[in-house]
Amino acid sequence: GAVVSQHPSRVICKSGTSVKIECRSLDFQATTMFWYRQFPKQSLMLMATSNEGSKATYEQGVEKDKFLINHASLTLSTLTVTSAHPEDSSFYICSAFGRGSTDTQYFGPGTRLTVL
């Protein structure tokens, strides 16, 4: 099946710093990648959708200047949390869809961000 990886799996940073999370499709070309945020014991909330080579489309209420998304290639998308604050602490999950993913979004293992 299609495999999506995320790096890092866990990151702790100080308030005010920026953190970059990578999402890679390992065995298919991801024309579209999605970024989700999940709070403890809650469902996934879509943050943004990115198509390769285009600007990301952000959901209402998501600050695009704070959560920078880049989808520069068919196998890599990055989410950068800029000037992170403790309230940004969360579990961030990406998913990918594209050629070879059989009409299904495949999810990465997630990144646990803790901002001190």
Next chain:
Amino acid sequence: AQSVTQLGSHVSVSEGALVLLRCNYSSSVPPYLFWYVQYPNQGLQLLLKYTSAATLVKGINGFEAEFKKSETSFHLTKPSAHMSDAAEYFCAVSASGGYSTLTFGKGTMLLVSP
């Protein structure tokens, strides 16, 4: 617009018992429906999906789900629960397949006791 309602935030079963996790959806177009499982601190794994073909869909790990248009339901079942099935289960709907936005339910935690 689409939405998903999962009845029961927690479901408890004994090992070997039937598993039934309920999902009702709302969609203005013919839906694509998915069930995902999430183990602690991990991403989501696809269990099965309905994409307008057979209404009874078989997935991995012995799970299956039946699409019932008249009831707008897509309940997940497994005849015999294993301890390893204990996890969070999410039902999701999209308008047109994997490239469109998924709308998730709030999830159901399945607890399996010996």
